[in-house]
Amino acid sequence: MKRKVTLKQIAKELDVSISTVSKALRNSKEISEDTRQKVQAFAKLYNYRPNNIALSLKNRKTKTIGIIIPEIVHHFFSKVIRGIELVANKRGYNVIVGLSNESFSKEVINMEMLANGSIDGFILSISKETLQQQDYHHFTETINQGMPIVMFDRVVNEVNCDKVIVDDLKGSKKAVNRLVEKGCETIAIITTKDYVSVGRLRTQGYIEALEENNIKLKGSLILKVDDALVSDDDLEFLEKDIVTLIESNKNIDGIFAVNELYAITAMKVARKLGLRIPDDIQVIGFTDGVLSKHATPSLTTVSQHAQEMGEKSAELLINNLEIEEDEDHYQTVVIETELIERNSTK
DSSP: OOOOOOHHHHHHHHTSOHHHHHHHHTTOTTSOHHHHHHHHHHHHHTTOOOOGGGOSOTTSOOOEEEEEESOSSOHHHHHHHHHHHHHHHHTTOEEEEEEOTTOHHHHHHHHHHHHTTTOSEEEEOOOHHHHHHTOOHHHHHHHHTTOOEEEESSOOTTSOSEEEEEOHHHHHHHHHHHHHHTTOOSEEEEEOOTTSHHHHHHHHHHHHHHHHTTOOOOGGGEEEOOTTTTSGGGHHHHHHHHHHHHHHOTTOOEEEESSHHHHHHHHHHHHHTTOOTTTTOEEEEESOOHHHHHSSSOOEEEEOOHHHHHHHHHHHHHHHHHSOOSSOOOOEEEEOOEEEOOTTOO
16 A cells, blocks of 8 residues: 655645645645646655645644643643743734543544644644654654644653653652752652653652662552552542552652642652651652742642743744754753642652
């Protein structure tokens, strides 16, 4: 079966820009007759058909950016959206937010709906189900049809596009090193399944920090939480897992959690078990949200600077939209993390 040709492939073959190919196929008067004929003949030869996921191309500006996020209630994502809106509005763009709800199919549907003439480009964080299935065709097809994407936080190497991330590995090492500096000798981690890149990297940072401090790694101190245990209805199961973790390892004096919810829940469980925070057990979480500031005690966290991440994502996408280049130039911007110390550590 002949592989489906894309706008990007036509442009590369004829040594012209994607925008030129798109305009030539629509008989735009901006394109010379010779170029139009070459493009149209090539498209006909390879039976080119436009993909419905990318009908809004660079030459049909809507001045609107599509944002796809996994969940709406998470403080981190709301701060990212705020950063995107600040930059977008300053530069004359509006934003539309779509919710994947961690679902692959909803992510695809959202992209198809928004790309159908509604937006100029996407800023997105990949759903857990998409990461689990490792199916990224909807991203690559969108990019190949001339619609730019910027990924943030949850990204994959398989898709060539601009990305904005934090140094998850370095940030988690910073947290675990601080626990060691504060006198912790038996440090547990509450993390996600490995297919979620940020959880995997934060777990790797934990492991490397222990090795660098000559602390033996124990599998019993690594709790990998089922992804279903993230809603209010399932918190009792998360609490039971953490109870088992602490009761099975009586010497635990430090916990590093890869997100705010896990950290706050760990403190709640520790107090129920009669442990004093930070005297008996110290806790550090990743992501500095509202809960961290108002928890009892307040939580020491690794801040991802979510608003800055959103601002940078918007800058990359809008620059891509407004500065057309014939060659692909992708960059990965790394936002530095910051350890914010509060009362859950000594």
